[in-house]
Each structure stands twice: as structure tokens, then as C-alpha cells.
């Protein structure tokens with residue numbers, strides 16, 4: 043049994059003495075307080091009606107890192123040497139009024155966009171246990187009824203009780219409710235976390251430094267981007283600036299992602315932003331490591347909260363993030379207030395814990411797409427497709443050993459009945475299977491010419507090999523180059539070769555690719571998307587064929603995509619593997635002014651629609667590639 047009360051009289055106008063007197067009177071005369079004191083549990087139950095929908099409120103209310111920051115809780119520090127903890131559990135600490143408070147917390151449970159809850163057991167400090175549950179219920183007339191409920195068990199007799207009643211019943215209640223109202227206003231305005239004004243401003247001389255870098259950051263791009271960045275660095279609060287993700291900001295600003303990423307790279311070179319490489323855990327997608335240079339990366343990593351080792355992949359696990367350089371704006375370094383709320387796993391739409399035999403009914407709001415349902419103790423996963431034709435209600439029994447059900451189809455708004463008959467407690471998760479595509483990965487960044495030009499010293503440690511799941515490689519070869527040198531002499535010939543390199547580089551950079559290296563008269567270039575490489579080939583061919591001089595230059599192109607490894611060779615990032623070997627041989631199968639490409643390129647959906655508009659009928663042929671037994675299916679066309 044607990045107590046449930048509202049300490050409204052503590053919000054009376056008046057000085058501290060009046061409040062303290064009212065608080066003491068409340069402590070001594072309120073019967074529910076006495077009952078709670080006897081039962082060692084205090085329950086605070088706060089409700090309010092808000093104008094925004096649960097979906098609009100969720101990004102703010104369920105961002106527990108921001109909520110704890112905005113309500114004035116101190117920053118937390120993870121306790122790393124806690125290997126006896128079960129996977130998913132976290133040990134954290136903070137200092138409250140000079141008092142060390144340390145606790146273990148269960149993984150958060152949540153159902154987007156309606157509720158979340160957390161339970162913490164304390165090892166040090168005035169509390170024994172805290173449970174928090176937030177519930178957002180849509181109201182029939184629009185808006186949300188928000189209920190925020192906190193259970194407290196004090197550890198210290200009397201002092202712990204008084205601390206809870208004062209801090210939670212009075213101070214926190216007032217702050218929490220006003221923060222929820224602020225979030226409601228922000229949600230109504232369609233604002234993001236970057237619109238929450240901070241109190242900190244530029245460092246001394248910071249604005250001048252930023253202004254002096256304007257030309258370097260904007261290059262020949264849109265000046266609006268520089269204004270957005272300036273506004274952000276001047277007005278956003280410290281928390282929002284902790285971790286700037288260029289693609290997320292590009293989407294928010296309605297600007298092309300590559301433009302923003304390139305501007306951020308230039309800003310990092312100009313000393314306005316700092317670039318960091320974060321390693322994302324494939325399971326929880328949290329940050330397992332963070333490094334200032336690529337040279338600090340290893341091809342294996344470990345997630346301390348999932349207790350798993352994983353191999354690092356350039357196009358999945360390594361993300362480039364930015365924060366202001368301290369010369370422009372100083373951001374506190376240890377600055378996290380909650381490490382594992384729903385905000386930290388936006389791909390995860392539901393996480394519920396079920397004890398053996400338990401049944402729960404959850405209402406789901408899901409975007410269309412592919413999901414997977416998995417549980418901590420059950421092998422495999424249950425594929426779920428969310429589509430308009432899906433079921434609006436579905437009953438699922440958790441199996442004892444492994445998932446063997448067929449794919450389940452759900453409607454975007456559906457009700458799921460879950461029964462745990464597996465024989466053991468289960469943590470059940472419903473996750474979007476698509477890897478988050480709003481991360482600027484190391485594969486994206488290192489295939490940009492801007493990065494290769496500005497950060498030419500950024501390389502992996504010697505001997506380190508990191509795999510990359512999919513990359514598009516372009517090789518070019520200048521036709522009849524031997525004859526060219528003989529015909530017009532070495533120096534003029536080399537001048538023309540350099541001219542053609544410059545045009546190739548221009549065309550490649552304009553499509554978001556980068557030159558990895560030149561080998562004799564050949565170029566090896568990298569792209570993230572095959573279609574970008576095709577567009578670059580077309581532009582380069584046109585530019586080179588317009589070059590004056592005789593004989594006319596003619597280029598052979600070869601294009602292939604696949605996985606490979608990234609290493610550092612001769613102080614620069616380079617690519618190795620069979621994808622590279624095959625791609626390198628393709629120009630040899632082409633005529634001058636022709637491109638040869640593989641099935642991997644041909645089957646890409648973007649390439650297919652580009653070909654339809656530009657080159658409807660490339661010619662199919664088969665050819666032997668040195669070192670491979672099977673002939674390859676290839677296509678050729680004039681560019």
C-alpha cells in the first residue's frame with residue numbers, strides 16, 4: 043500500500059520559510075504520508091491534459107535523456123566495472139547535492155507511442171527502489187491525457203522519507219509538469235529538439251571564428267546552410283549540440299544530405315566543428331565506442347550493455363557525428379542524463395517484459411514496412427510485415443524454443459495479444475528491420491572526394507582491415523595511351539593525361555564519389571550508389587570528348603559493386619578484395635567510349651530506371667575474367 047497525494051499547498055506564494063512551514067505541516071498532518079511511512083512506499087501520480095497527439099509528444103516525452111536534463115537532474119556516469127550484471131542491465135551513478143547515488147536499472151519497457159516504464163534498484167543513496175511509468179492516452183476529442191506515476195521506496199528511515207517528499211512531491215512535481223507543458227507547446231509548433239533554446243552562447247571570439255570560416259564551409263553551395271548552422275550553434279542547447287548527425291539535420295532543414303555532410307566536413311576542417319567516429323552496436327544500436335580519428339578503430343568491438351562482441355563494418359557500424367569545436371562553443375564533455383530510454387533505440391517500437399504465463403494486450407502504431415519480433419530466450423525471430431491489408435488484431439503465443447511461425451501481416455494500427463507460454467520470463471521486442479538510414483556512415487564519408495581532399499591523413503591503423511558491405515567501384519583506362527605518348531611526345535601527352543584526370547575528378551566529385559588512386563593512366567574511384575557512378579561516367583565522357591587537341595582522348599570504363607575490405611596502404615584508405623579485382627578487369631573488356639558493368643550494377647533498381655531513361659538497351663554478353671572459372675554476365679554500352 044502506498045500514498046497518493048498532491049502537494050498543491052506547497053506551491054503557495056511566499057518565501058522559503060512559508061514553504062518549509064507548509065511542508066512540515068503537510069508531513070505531520072497528512073494521513074497518507076503516515077501510511078506511506080509505515081508501508082515504506084510513496085506513490086506520486088501526476089496527470090495532465092495536453093493538446094498534442096501521443097505521436098507528436100513521443101519524441102520529447104520518451105526522450106528520457108532530454109527529459110532528465112530539462113527537469114534539472116544531474117548528469118549520469120556509467121559504472122563500467124559491473125560485469126556481474128545481466129545483459130541489458132546498466133549500472134549508473136550521479137552526484138545529488140554532493141551525495142553519491144548509484145543504481146542498477148532494468149532495460150526500459152515501452153510501446154510506441156503510448157507508454158514507457160523503468161525500474162531501478164539502488165546500491166547507494168537515500169532510495170531503495172524507484173519505478174516510473176508514463177502513459178499517454180489519446181483523447182476522443184484530440185490531444186492526450188498524460189499520466190506520470192512514480193513509486194519510491196526510501197532506503198534511509200526518516201531522512202529518505204523527507205527527501206522523497208520534498209524533492210519529488212514538491213520540487214520535481216512542479217518541474218515535471220511544466221516541462222510536459224513546454225513539450226506540448228513545442229509539439230504543437232512542429233518544433234524539434236534543436237529549437238529548445240539554450241542558455242550557453244558562443245565561446246569568446248567564437249562567432250568571429252565561425253564568420254571567418256564562412257567561405258570555407260559554404261564553398262559554392264547554398265548560403266542558407268551557413269545561416270542554419272550559425273543559428274544552431276548560437277541558439278540550440280548543449281544537449282542538442284552534443285551529437286550532430288548531418289543527415290538528420292539535412293532532413294530537418296529540407297536540404298540534400300550530401301550537401302550538409304560536405305559542409306560539416308568543411309566546417310570540421312575549418313575548426314568550427316569536431317568530427318568523431320562512433321561505433322554502433324548491431325544489437326541495441328547504441329554507441330559502443332567513440333573515436334576522434336579512423337586510426338583508432340579496430341575491426342572487432344564489444345558492446346558493454348549487450349555483452350556481445352561484433353565485427354565492425356564500415357557501412358553499418360561506423361557513424362560520423364559532429365559537435366561544436368570548443369573554440370566556437372564550449373559543450374560539457376560528460377553530458378548524458380539517461381543512457382537507455384526509448385530515444386536511444388528509435389528502431390525499437392515495443393519492448394515488453396512478460397513473466398511465465400503472462401498475457402498482455404498492446405495497441406501498436408507502426409509505419410508500413412518490415413519488422414521482426416524477437417525475445418531474449420527464443421531462437422530466431424518472427425518476421426512481421428506492416429501494410430494496409432494486414433490484420434487489425436493478432437494473437438501470438440511465445441514458443442518454448444524457436445520461432446517457426448510464418449510471416450505475420452499487421453495493419454498500421456493494430457492490437458497484439460501476447461501470451462508467454464515459453465516456460466521462462468521473456469523480454470519481447472518489435473524492431474524495424476531496416477538499418478537506420480539517417481546515419482552518415484564511414485562508407486558514405488570516405489567515398490566523398492571532399493573527405494579525401496580535406497582529411498587526406500585520416501587512415502586506418504597499419505594492418506587493420508575493416509569490411510564494407512557494399513561499395514561501387516569504377517575503373518577507367520585511357521585507350522591507346524602508349525600510342526599517344528609516342529605520337530605527341532612525353533610532356534604534351536602527360537599534359538593531356540593530367541587534363542583528363544582533372545575532368546574525371548570533377549565529374550566523380552560532383553556525383554558524390556571520390557578518386558581512391560590513379561594507376562598509370564587509370565583511375566580507381568569509389569561511390570556509394572551505382573547510379574551516381576553511371577551519371578559521373580556520362581558527364582566525364584562528355585567533358586573529355588570535348589577536349590581540344592589531337593588525337594581525341596577516349597576512355598574505357600568498368601563498373602562493379604560488392605563487398606570488400608578497407609585498409610590503409612601508402613598512407614591512404616584503399617579497397618581490396620575480389621570485388622576490386624573484378625572491377626579492375628572490366629575496362630579491359632570495353633572499347634574506347636564504352637562502359638562495361640556487372641549484374642550487381644544492372645540489378646540495382648535506381649540503375650534500372652536510369653537506364654530506361656538514358657540507355658534503354660545495353661548489350662548483354664558473357665566473358666571470362668582472369669582467375670575465375672565461371673564466365674561473368676556483363677553488359678556494355680556506349681556512353
Ligand SMILES: [Zn+2]
Nearest residue numbers: 323326345348
Ligand atoms: Zn548493444
